[in-house]
Amino acid sequence: MSSRHRPAEEEVTLSMSPLIDCVFLLLIFFLVTTMLKQDSKEVEHLNLPVSYSSLEVPPDEDVLAIAIDTDAILYIEGEEAGLNELMDTLREVEENTPDRRIRLDTDENTPFYRLVEVLDALNFRNLNNVGVRTYHEEYD
Amino acid sequence: MWVSAPTTKSMTDTPSPESNKPLWLALGLATVLTAAFSLVLALNEDLRRTTFVLVETITNEQGVEEERIRVERPEPNREQVREIARNEERKQEQNLEENAREIRDAVEQLRDQADQLEASLTPVSTWEHLLDRLGEAREKFERFKAELNREEVGRLEATPTLKILSSRFEMQKRFLENYVQTPPEATTPWHLLGDAYEMEERLHDLNRRLNTVRTSHRQRTGDWILSAENKLADDARDGMKEYRQALEEQLYGTVFLEDQTLADSDLIPDPEDMEEWDNESNLLTDEELAEMTAAELYQTIREMAEYLDEAFADQRAAELAAVEQIPLEEARERIHAPETRTGPDLTEALTEPPPETLEAFREFAQTLNQAGRTAEHVARTARNRTGEPQAQQSANAQQLQQALQQRTQAAAQMTRMASNQGRPQGNLQDLTATMQAAYGANMGSEGVTLSQSYRSDLNVGDGSGSGNRSVTRLNARRVVKQALPGRRLDPRAERKGWIFLDTWYMIGPWDRPNQNSFDTPFPPEIEVDLDATYAGKNHPRTDSPMELEWRFVQTENIRVNPPDEIGDSVYYGYTEVFAAEAMEVVIAVASDDIAKLWVNDLVVWEDEGLSSWRLDEGFRKILLKPGYNQVLLRVENGPAVCYFSVLMCPVNALNR
Numbered sequence: 001m002s003s004r005h006r007p008a009e010e011e012v013t014l015s016m017s018p019l020i021d022c023v024f025l026l027l028i029f030f031l032v033t034t035m036l037k038q039d040s041k042e043v044e045h046l047n048l049p050v051s052y053s054s055l056e057v058p059p060d061e062d063v064l065a066i067a068i069d070t071d072a073i074l075y076i077e078g079e080e081a082g083l084n085e086l087m088d089t090l091r092e093v094e095e096n097t098p099d100r101r102i103r104l105d106t107d108e109n110t111p112f113y114r115l116v117e118v119l120d121a122l123n124f125r126n127l128n129n130v131g132v133r134t135y136h137e138e139y140d
Numbered sequence: 141m142w143v144s145a146p147t148t149k150s151m152t153d154t155p156s157p158e159s160n161k162p163l164w165l166a167l168g169l170a171t172v173l174t175a176a177f178s179l180v181l182a183l184n185e186d187l188r189r190t191t192f193v194l195v196e197t198i199t200n201e202q203g204v205e206e207e208r209i210r211v212e213r214p215e216p217n218r219e220q221v222r223e224i225a226r227n228e229e230r231k232q233e234q235n236l237e238e239n240a241r242e243i244r245d246a247v248e249q250l251r252d253q254a255d256q257l258e259a260s261l262t263p264v265s266t267w268e269h270l271l272d273r274l275g276e277a278r279e280k281f282e283r284f285k286a287e288l289n290r291e292e293v294g295r296l297e298a299t300p301t302l303k304i305l306s307s308r309f310e311m312q313k314r315f316l317e318n319y320v321q322t323p324p325e326a327t328t329p330w331h332l333l334g335d336a337y338e339m340e341e342r343l344h345d346l347n348r349r350l351n352t353v354r355t356s357h358r359q360r361t362g363d364w365i366l367s368a369e370n371k372l373a374d375d376a377r378d379g380m381k382e383y384r385q386a387l388e389e390q391l392y393g394t395v396f397l398e399d400q401t402l403a404d405s406d407l408i409p410d411p412e413d414m415e416e417w418d419n420e421s422n423l424l425t426d427e428e429l430a431e432m433t434a435a436e437l438y439q440t441i442r443e444m445a446e447y448l449d450e451a452f453a454d455q456r457a458a459e460l461a462a463v464e465q466i467p468l469e470e471a472r473e474r475i476h477a478p479e480t481r482t483g484p485d486l487t488e489a490l491t492e493p494p495p496e497t498l499e500a501f502r503e504f505a506q507t508l509n510q511a512g513r514t515a516e517h518v519a520r521t522a523r524n525r526t527g528e529p530q531a532q533q534s535a536n537a538q539q540l541q542q543a544l545q546q547r548t549q550a551a552a553q554m555t556r557m558a559s560n561q562g563r564p565q566g567n568l569q570d571l572t573a574t575m576q577a578a579y580g581a582n583m584g585s586e587g588v589t590l591s592q593s594y595r596s597d598l599n600v601g602d603g604s605g606s607g608n609r610s611v612t613r614l615n616a617r618r619v620v621k622q623a624l625p626g627r628r629l630d631p632r633a634e635r636k637g638w639i640f641l642d643t644w645y646m647i648g649p650w651d652r653p654n655q656n657s658f659d660t661p662f663p664p665e666i667e668v669d670l671d672a673t674y675a676g677k678n679h680p681r682t683d684s685p686m687e688l689e690w691r692f693v694q695t696e697n698i699r700v701n702p703p704d705e706i707g708d709s710v711y712y713g714y715t716e717v718f719a720a721e722a723m724e725v726v727i728a729v730a731s732d733d734i735a736k737l738w739v740n741d742l743v744v745w746e747d748e749g750l751s752s753w754r755l756d757e758g759f760r761k762i763l764l765k766p767g768y769n770q771v772l773l774r775v776e777n778g779p780a781v782c783y784f785s786v787l788m789c790p791v792n793a794l795n796r
Contacts, residue, residue: 023716060621079509082670082671083520083645083670084520084524084670084671085517085520087670088520088524091768095246106375113692114692116692116694117692120643120692120694124627124628124643124716124718126483
């Protein structure tokens with residue numbers, strides 16, 4: 001019996017079922033493990049003040065992030081901004097979404113007068129849903 | 141794949157050349173694939189540079205170095221980087237285009253307003269202008285003369301010259317008054333200029349002689365004559381010089397125009413040149429903007445920022461000329477042209493070829509973002525300068541002109557009523573009707589809202605004095621105790637009574653002009669830009685101009701001190717007041733020394749003279765728009781301390 005004339009039942013075939021199984025397993029793996037991280041509009045060089053009594057709040061993609069660094073420079077949504085822009089932004093928020101959450105990021109060494117200035121501007125515009133962001137080991 | 145036959149015999153057999161064929165085939169295939177892959181690698185740099193795994197050496201917690209695999213995302217190839225950069229550029233182009241349109245519309249609107257205002261100005265003849273200048277020069281001369289009359293030594297020497305000069309002033313005045321009525325047509329009145337030169341020379345000569353007389357008096361008697369004449373003499377000579385220069389400009393200007401119309405065609409500009417000049421400042425259409433690249437749009441926005449500044453300065457100058465009834469040229473000289481900040485020029489970085497590496501792309505994206513931020517900043521400035529764009533656009537030219545006229549008339553009337561000069565202490569002026577007319581003329585949404593909800597309450601303090609009191613007294617001690625800090629007024633609030641404005645943005649000091657200081661506006665009067673910096677008064681120690689920026693001031697005291705308090709200086713304060721609905725409010729401004737207050741760009745208080753702080757210097761009944769009202773204060777410090785207070789009380793709360 002020549003090897004070239006092998007019987008039909010000995011022919012090598014490629015089974016698709018395990019392949020499809022593998023592909024599905026991979027797909028499920030990626031679906032489960034993929035984490036969608038939101039842009040938290042952070043200013044990278046801020047060294048947040050430490051707090052042990054802070055509370056973790058669920059992420060909110062509509063939050064308005066206002067930051068002040070050690071040189072008293074303002075940042076709105078992570079971009080450097082001036083006082084005019086701050087006033088215009090607060091005016092828009094007050095007119096359109098007065099209940100919008102506002103997050104205030106400051107450095108440990110941010111000048112206090114600037115923080116007071118921003119808080120006063122928020123208060124004057126009746127924007128009260130304001131939180132100050134701090135560093136807490138548990139929530140890092 | 142080769143599968144052996146299930147027989148023991150075949151296992152012992154030597155493999156036939158046919159049985160090795162698949163192996164050779166696989167080997168050949170592998171060689172071809174390897175060669176092809178090597179060739180592709182050799183030809184394609186991007187593929188060669190692809191990184192799948194990086195091994196890095198790190199030091200662990202025990203201080204032992206160990207190697208581990210660093211997993212990195214593969215770097216995109218050149219084509220992918222170009223594609224990403226193109227997408228990013230397209231996105232930014234849309235943003236730039238929208239901003240460019242907004243800025244262009246604002247420039248057009250401001251130009252229209254300036255044109256309409258200029259067209260509505262009553263032309264002030266140049267002879268009237270010269271007459272004003274002569275009046276100023278004469279005023280300075282009279283002050284000098286009065287001072288000289290008090291001095292024994294100088295009076296004897298100066299009397300004849302002073303008499304001659306007085307008669308010459310009178311003569312010049314009479315001629316100019318005649319020319320105001322009937323301007324000279326046939327000849328140019330050169331004799332006026334000759335006389336002016338002679339008067340200037342006489343004043344100069346008089347000063348010289350006075351100095352000689354005083355010196356010889358001192359040598360004879362040993363007495364110094366300490367007088368204020370030196371400064372007054374200089375002022376009188378400067379006044380005369382300014383008048384002579386104005387006269388010279390006018391007369392030579394007239395001759396130049398006459399000559400030009402006669403024959404000299406070289407001086408007449410070529411119409412083609414004029415057309416070219418016009419096109420330079422022409423604004424682009426939507427189609428032209430849509431076809432532009434990001435770099436071109438950015439460049440256009442930078443150019444339009446300059447047009448915006450020019451148009452805004454023109455509009456403010458025309459408004460000032462209309463309100464104060466002064467020549468347009470003079471108003472232009474008074475206006476500080478504002479400058480919109482556009483940052484460093486990024487055109488070169490934006491016109492470079494598209495990035496091919498990830499690092500170059502990051503730089504490119506950063507530049508694009510910066511260009512976008514610049515465009516947004518210019519667009520925001522444009523928005524703030526135009527106010528209510530939709531309402532303004534919907535009006536036709538005639539309505540616009542009427543509204544502007546109405547507003548400037550109201551503003552001029554307000555300026556007269558706001559002045560506290562010559563009015564008794566505690567006087568109360570009612571500005572509400574004029575303010576309502578001015579608000580209505582804005583044609584914005586405020587006007588409509590106001591007319592629906594505003595109900596005038598005239599129970600108190602009508603300035604006409606018809607049955608109502610026009611002077612009021614205030615228990616200053618009680619008000620100081622009871623007034624609360626605040627900036628929000630709500631009729632539904634439980635607490636009613638006086639509030640004092642405790643939060644300000646302040647800027648200064650600028651040098652205080654010697655005379656008519658309110659005629660010299662400083663930049664905040666043209667535009668309040670809280671991010672701007674200016675060169676101010678010279679620092680007393682370094683003698684170099686101080687760099688001024690707006691500073692946040694909040695106080696628990698009724699009286700507010702400006703920062704960097706120096707004598708003979710001008711400061712500005714800016715704040716906003718919220719009114720829950722349109723309401724009449726009595727405002728009490730007190731200052732040490734001089735103060736002027738604007739509410740929503742309308743003058744509501746003007747107090748000249750170096751007076752001390754008194755809570756009841758005067759009261760004004762004003763009208764606040766519903767929403768946010770802008771308050772700008774100018775305070776001037778004389779020789780000593782400087783502070784001010786601004787108190788407000790709703791009229792209905794005052795009645796209780």
